[in-house]
Amino acid sequence: xxxxxxxxxxxxxxxxxxxxxxxxxxxxxxxxxxxxxxxxxxxxxxxxxxxxxxxxxxxxxxxxxxxxxxxxxxxxxxxxxxxxxxxxxxxxxxxxxxxxxxxxxxxxxxxxxxxxxxxxxxxxxxxxxxxxxxxxxxxxxxxxxxxxxxxxxxxxxxxxxxxxxxxxxxxxxxxxxxxxxxxxxxxxxxxxxxxxxxxxxxxxxxxxxxxxxxxxxxxxxxxxxxxxxxxxxxxxxxxxxxxxxxxxxxxxxxxxxxxxxxxxxxxxxxxxxxxxxxxxxxxxxxxxxxxxxxxxxxxxxxxxxxxxxxxxxxxxxxxxxxxxxxxxxxxxxxxxxxxxxxxxxxxxxxxxxxxxxxxxxxxxxxxxxxxxxxxxxxxxxxxxxxxxxxxxxxxxxxxxxxxxxxxxxxxxxxxxxx
Numbered sequence: 001x002x003x004x005x006x007x008x009x010x011x012x013x014x015x016x017x018x019x020x021x022x023x024x025x026x027x028x029x030x031x032x033x034x035x036x037x038x039x040x041x042x043x044x045x046x047x048x049x050x051x052x053x054x055x056x057x058x059x060x061x062x063x064x065x066x067x068x069x070x071x072x073x074x075x076x077x078x079x080x081x082x083x084x085x086x087x088x089x090x091x092x093x094x095x096x097x098x099x100x101x102x103x104x105x106x107x108x109x110x111x112x113x114x115x116x117x118x119x120x121x122x123x124x125x126x127x128x129x130x131x132x133x134x135x136x137x138x139x140x141x142x143x144x145x146x147x148x149x150x151x152x153x154x155x156x157x158x159x160x161x162x163x164x165x166x167x168x169x170x171x172x173x174x175x176x177x178x179x180x181x182x183x184x185x186x187x188x189x190x191x192x193x194x195x196x197x198x199x200x201x202x203x204x205x206x207x208x209x210x211x212x213x214x215x216x217x218x219x220x221x222x223x224x225x226x227x228x229x230x231x232x233x234x235x236x237x238x239x240x241x242x243x244x245x246x247x248x249x250x251x252x253x254x255x256x257x258x259x260x261x262x263x264x265x266x267x268x269x270x271x272x273x274x275x276x277x278x279x280x281x282x283x284x285x286x287x288x289x290x291x292x293x294x295x296x297x298x299x300x301x302x303x304x305x306x307x308x309x310x311x312x313x314x315x316x317x318x319x320x321x322x323x324x325x326x327x328x329x330x331x332x333x334x335x336x337x338x339x340x341x342x343x344x345x346x347x348x349x350x351x352x353x354x355x356x357x358x359x360x361x362x363x364x365x366x367x368x369x370x371x372x373x374x375x376x377x378x379x380x381x382x383x384x385x386x387x388x389x390x391x392x393x394x395x396x397x398x399x400x401x402x403x404x405x406x407x408x409x410x411x412x413x414x415x416x417x418x
Contacts (some may be wrong), residue, residue, distance in 0.1 A: 001166075004105075005135075010080075012041040015070055027069075028069045034402065080130060085097050119162045140230050149163065243348065247343050254339050268342065282349055284346075285307060286345055288328050288344075314366075
């Protein structure tokens with residue numbers, strides 16, 4: 001059996017843990033730079049505030065309906081997520097952290113357990129230790145546990161946050177209840193194709209000939225169908241090595257001069273290099289992206305990227321930044337107002353295990369230099385030491401005008417009990 005444990009309205013729930021006045025009130029959480037709504041409480045959903053709503057268009061609506069709008073507090077959400085996942089690890093050794101707010105647990109050897117009681121213990125312990133409400137769906141396969149979780153979430157009073165699919169009758173009933181577009185792994189295009197075939201529910205999808213599914217789609221959809229039929233074909237995923245590290249940002253203003261863009265690219269490259277060193281990795285490849293403001297249709301648009309391949313793996317800020325700046329020079333076009341840029345490092349390898357190049361290698365002085373810079377920046381808790389082509393008085397700061405405190409990750413912002 002598999003269990004899917006999902007945190008209810010996770011971002012809003014994290015905020016409510018430290019601000020109980022928000023309990024039972026509509027709450028909406030914004031994306032980076034306070035752009036659009038990315039999460040909300042059930043109360044806000046009932047008011048029909050749409051997901052993805054640009055806050056500058058819906059601010060008056062939120063005020064009129066007393067919706068508390070908050071900036072994303074990712075350090076807090078990340079820490080609360082880690083606490084929830086650590087609790088879940090006590091309930092099963094086989095766990096797959098699927099996203100920041102949900103995990104799959106494989107319940108092998110639990111045949112003699114009362115699964116409903118076990119799920120109740122999970123929910124109670126997470127709620128008591130973190131204050132985060134959850135729902136648990138248990139079923140013979142991962143895809144069915146997703147369906148069970150949605151059923152548990154759809155009617156909390158009746159389900160008490162738990163749904164178990166443990167019989168063929170329950171499986172068929174659950175699949176007939178689930179619309180095809182709500183099935184895990186079925187996106188917009190696949191939904192349309194299946195609806196054209198007459199599939200309106202998940203049950204209809206399971207009734208299609210398996211050979212037809214495999215022929216017209218792929219092995220992924222075939223496995224999903226088998227999973228929904230009760231034959232486990234989607235295993236827990238092991239933690240895989242990171243494939244890339246990216247720093248992508250929108251500028252505070254649009255830039256049409258190369259100097260400002262070079263400074264931003266150099267800063268983003270330095271951030272990527274620092275992340276590489278923190279994770280004891282080096283990169284073989286660098287990708288630079290630059291794009292104009294796609295929302296301003298009246299302006300001339302330009303979007304381009306360039307890839308640089310290093311002859312040896314590197315984690316040096318000097319090497320990566322120099323290559324990034326040279327690359328952006330070739331992308332840049334005058335008379336274009338640029339709004340966004342990105343630096344991506346990929347082709348990652350461990351620092352202690354990679355193929356050497358006989359004819360080219362990095363300057364041996366870079367390693368001790370980078371180590372010294374990292375130690376000083378860590379000691380003084382900020383980027384005191386930067387490259388010469390970076391603005392020493394400038395840091396990229398996300399617009400967070402409605403930000404709550406970092407209650408669990410900053411000693412100066414912990415909750416005060418009077």
